[in-house]
Structures are given as structure tokens and as C-alpha cells.
């Protein structure tokens with residue numbers, strides 16, 4: 001039966017493929033294809049892991065003390081029975097042989113299928129056996145991970161016929177897990193949780209594949225292997241589409257691929273407006289390897305390197321100074337003399353250090369994580385970690401143009417502490433004989449207080465970068481990761497526009513650099529408005545650069561500036577911008 005699920009569009013385009021349901025807790029399980037000639041070996045690896053677990057359970061059972069409650073032995077029997085059930089390994093085997101999934105992936109795919117069957121059982125006792133099944137799968141996954149000398153199958157090139165594109169469906173994906181899907185087998189994402197600028201959505205956008213978040217129940221309604229269309233422009237998901245609908249979307253998919261190819265030809269065209277203003281189009285990156293895509297997309301620098309992704313998923317062990325230095329140096333060298341703006345670690349809120357999903361965070365962790373110990377607050381609370389990061393950043397400055405950016409600044413006292421720490425770090429590097437050059441210091445404007453007191457901050461820094469994702473969140477008191485209030489998260493809100501406009505104007509008047517690195521910078525719907533406000537430096541995901549560049553090339557910044565007041569004074573800025581700024585684009589006279 002065909003049906004639709006509605007969510008929030010976060011990454012454009014159309015994806016058509018089969019659903020792969022992954023439980024949030026198992027998103028980090030490896031997903032890769034196994035080469036045809038290794039399928040039997042992969043299935044044997046699974047069977048060996050199963051046998052190892054069976055052996056372990058038999059031993060546990062044999063060693064149960066005489067007086068152990070008999071439920072314990074019964075429980076071990078249930079686990080053994082599940083383990084030997086044909087639906088378990090036989091089902092997983094099918095995923096291996098028919099779909100070429102690796103053993104871990106096959107096991108989690110089969111778990112999803114069986115878990116649904118348990119959910120539908122009438123009998124309470126049987127329904128509750130789902131938890132046992134999950135424990136058994138957990139044990140086998142553990143055995144696969146620990147199998148000595150039992151090398152997993154090599155990752156296959158996509159080398160077998162009949163392969164369908166795969167779309168990942170999960171209740172929630174933590175940003176740290178999302179990052180692992182760069183260059184993965186998935187061609188699209190659907191999650192139940194999340195808002196348009198949640199970090200999971202931001203990473204999905206950086207992967208440049210269609211994604212819809214905040215669907216609330218896609219992971220419950222969609223079945224493993226269902227045919228699914230993701231409409232990343234409208235934010236809808238069509239499950240089991242009819243042939244006519246499928247054909248229509250295949251047509252749209254081809255159109256959007258052609259459009260991308262057309263825009264990609266702008267790669268080497270300088271971003272200059274019709275009236276001769278040069279615009280910097282920089283890239284937002286999460287990993288040094290992303291710098292390559294930035295250069296390929298025609299970025300003229302990195303405007304935001306979200307360094308926190310180097311700190312995640314490490315089970316408490318933070319990256320050393322040398323490890324960080326190597327990462328920053330790699331990004332700087334890849335950018336070949338173009339500036340690289342490294343933001344100090346911004347963990348906390350929806351970017352926890354360890355693997356917590358947004359839901360777990362919201363319900364189990366901190367009361368108000370977005371207002372808690374995140375970003376610079378955390379760095380200043382961990383001075384030796386902060387100094388270590390600054391040393392690594394300064395050392396990278398010997399290899400190219402590095403700029404230092406501090407997130408979530410709200411107090412002058414924080415800026416003073418940062419400057420003091422920078423002085424200390426420079427002294428340490430000099431004493432240790434490490435080379436470094438001058439590094440410009442910038443702060444992010446993402447808390448309204450910082451925007452309101454900007455003239456004071458500007459006395460101490462070289463540049464500012466406006467983080468519109470958080471600025472909107474804190475100005476409107478809307479959790480950016482919460483789909484329940486996503487409809488109120490409004491970049492067009494007059495208060496938000498005023499703060500952005502004031503910040504740009506004040507920074508320019510003080511002769512300091514100003515850029516926007518939040519999602520608004522990469523959304524072509526805002527390019528003309530930001531140009532009208534005087535913005536000349538934008539930073540965005542590399543994939544968004546061509547579309548924004550196209551808008552820049554067609555813009556007349558002076559004529560746009562003349563229309564700005566009418567937009568800012570309007571009760572309906574969006575409608576007015578559509579009318580006023582679009583008419584400038586069309587070349588109509590400005591009054």
C-alpha cells in the first residue's frame with residue numbers, strides 16, 4: 001500500500017531506493033557491501049560468531065550455581081533457542097547472499113524484521129521476547145567485533161548486478177554517527193527526530209544527498225526493504241509509490257541532476273556581482289578530508305572548520321595536540337594558501353562527545369543542553385584541553401593562512417580569558433621552538449547578547465562570523481533540534497533580520513571582517529537579502545556554493561541595498577523580499 005510521511009526538508013533533491021531500517025543504537029554498526037566471491041566466507045564469519053555465543057551461553061548455563069533461580073536457566077535456554085532459530089541466521093544469511101550486506105549489517109537488518117513480528121504478537125509473553133532477541137544480537141555483534149584473526153570481508157566495490165540504491169531510515173542519528181556516513185552506501189536519509197538546523201541535519205546536508213528529518217514516525221511506518229522516494233525539496237517521503245508516481249520522480253531526479261551539472265560549470269567563475277563587488281564564498285567543513293570537496297566546488301577558503309568532529313566518538317579519550325595539529329595542517333595544506341578558519345571545539349547541546357542521540361540527550365542527560373556548558377564555556381572550563389587545541393591551531397599556522405574562531409561568546413570576560421590563553425600558548429610554542437605566524441582572532445555571533453554588544457566585542461577581535469543557526473535558536477527561544485517547534489524556527493523573523501543586519505553594518509563600520517557561516521549563508525533564498533545588508537563573505541557546505549554563486553552573479557548589490565529598508569520595516573519580510581528583491585533581480589526601476 002502506498003502512503004506518504006511528512007517531515008522537514010533538510011537536503012535537496014530526489015532519492016529513490018529501498019529502505020534500510022537501522023535502530024538508533026545500532027547506527028554505528030558497519031555498513032558495507034561484500035564482494036561476490038567472499039559471500040560464503042562472510043556467512044561463515046557470522047556462523048562462527050553465532051557458535052561462539054552459543055558456546056558462551058552453554059558454559060554459563062553449565063556453571064550456574066545449584067541454588068540459582070530457575071528463571072535464569074530458562075532465560076539462557078530462550079537465548080539459545082533464538083540463536084539457533086532458522087529465522088535468525090537463515091534470515092541474516094539472505095541479506096548477505098541476496099544483498100551483499102556485511103555480517104553485522106545483515107544481522108541488524110534481520111533484527112529489525114523480527115522485532116516488527118514480535119511487536120505484532122498478541123501474547124504479552126511472546127511480545128516481550130523482543131528484548132531477548134536484541135540481547136542475543138548484541139552478543140553476536142560483540143563476538144563479530146572480537147573474533148581474533150577473523151578478518152571481515154573486504155569492502156567490495158559496488159560490483160554486483162541488480163543492486164538498488166539504499167536509503168537509511170532511523171528514529172534518530174547522532175551527528176557523530178552521521179559523519180560516518182560520508183562516502184557510505186546510502187543515497188538518502190530519513191529520521192523521526194530533528195529540526196532543519198539540528199547538527200544531524202547539517203551533516204546530512206554536507207553529505208549532499210536528499211534527506212528528510214522530523215517525520216516523527218517514519219521508522220515505525222516504513223518496513224525493511226520497502227521502496228521509498230525521498231523528496232528532499234518538499235520534505236516528504238513516499239512509501240511504495242505507484243508506477244506513475246515513481247516515473248514522475250525519476251523524471252524530477254534526472255532534471256535536478258542536469259541542473260547540478262549545469263551549476264557545476266560555474267566552479268571556476270569568480271563570484272562577482274553585476275556592479276563589480278567581489279564576494280568570498282567559503283566552505284564549511286567537518287573533517288580535513290572535506291577540504292578536497294571545498295576546493296573542487298570552487299570555495300575561496302574555509303569559513304568554518306567544525307573541529308568538534310575530531311573530538312567525538314572517542315569514548316572519553318580526546319585527540320592529542322599532535323593528532324589535532326596533523327588534522328589542521330592537512331586542511332590548511334589542502335586549501336593551498338587559501339584561508340582556513342578553525343573553530344575551537346563546540347561540543348554540548350545536540351553535539352555530545354559520546355554517542356547520545358538527540359532523544360537520549362533531551363530525556364536523560366542535561367536539563368537545558370543548548371543553554372548549558374557547551375562551546376567556549378566548556379573550553380574555558382577545561383583550560384589544559386583548550387590550550388592544547390590552541391597550540392595545535394597555532395602550529396598549523398606555519399603551513400598556511402589560519403584564522404581562529406571562537407563559538408558561543410556572550411561575555412567580554414570570555415574574550416579577555418581567550419586573549420590571555422592565546423598569549424600563554426604563544427609563549428609556550430616559542431619556548432618549545434615551534435613555528436607559528438599571526439593568526440586572526442574572530443568570535444561567532446550566535447547569542448543575541450553578543451549581537452547587541454557587538455561594538456564592545458569588536459574592539460578586541462579581528463573579525464566576526466554570524467552563526468545564524470544558533471542566533472535564530474536563542475533569539476526566538478526555539479530548540480533547533482526539536483521538530484515539535486520547527487514551524488516556529490523562522491530565519492525571516494524581523495528580530496533575527498535586525499540582529500544580522502546590525503551585526504554586518506557595525507562590523508563593516510569598524511573596519512572588521514564579517515561573514516555568515518550558518519545555514520542561511522548557503523540558502524540561495526537569502527543570498528540577495530544578505531548582499532543587500534552588505535555581506536561580502538559567505539560560508540556554506542561545498543555543495544551549496546554553485547547555487548549561491550549563480551545568485552551572486554545575477555545580483556546588483558547597490559540596487560539591492562536600496563530596497564533593504566522596505567524589507568526590514570515590513571511586517572512580512574519574506575513577502576516583501578520576494579517582491580522587492582526579486583524586482584531588482586528582474587531589472588525593474590528601484591524607487
Ligand code: PEP
Nearest residue numbers: 446467468469470517518
Ligand atoms: C551556527 O550556529 O550558525 C553555526 C554555524 O554553528 P553550529 O551550526 O555548528 O552550531
Ligand code: MG
Nearest residue numbers: 446467469470
Ligand atoms: Mg552555532
